[in-house]
Amino acid sequence: MNRFSRTMLASSAEAGLTQTALSRHVPLLCRNVRPGERVSLLTGCVGSDGLAGGDCILMLTSERLVVTRQSRMLGRVRPCLDAPIRGVEHFRWSADPKGPGVDLGFTVPEGAGAAGPGRWHFWLPAEHAKRVWRIDAVLAREFRRPGAVAEARPMQPMDFDPAFAAALLTPGDLREPGPRGPARPRTVRGGVHAFTGAVRRCST
16 A cells, blocks of 8 residues: 555544545546645535535645535536645634634645646634644655655656555445434445446546
């Protein structure tokens, strides 16, 4: 299992993201990511247009910032933003432990090697204050540390990692809230085979 796979699994478990969401978003999240990149943050988020705009997932790696969006009406997942960290400007955030969550804003200029230039604003919800401070610490490490901007390197296709797929789709590891009740386990239909097909399409 490569570094990207290992760190993505750890980040998804910490964020409590569902298996269904990950299996749909991963092909787009990993499209321009190298196997050696480290996933620093993976979390659900709400765009400036609110929940009506669909369910979003934000991924921050050692080199890229990626956001995908799944429409509520059709259920389609599409790339919302995919930018190298070196092209992100005016990155600001505010941690709110009472929210709880983190308010995030940044600008991606034209010609920065990014899909989705412009000014972006997201709300990163958290289950508790401890998660808020964890996100705050990750953002401080990546955007305030000297030399945090990653050096550009040639892009290579992401190889399919069966260990990553099997770990991601293990039933019961992640949970999602029920419509009117407590969290419940979620199992992905089709198992590993459905996920492997999506990752292969992403790599070609």
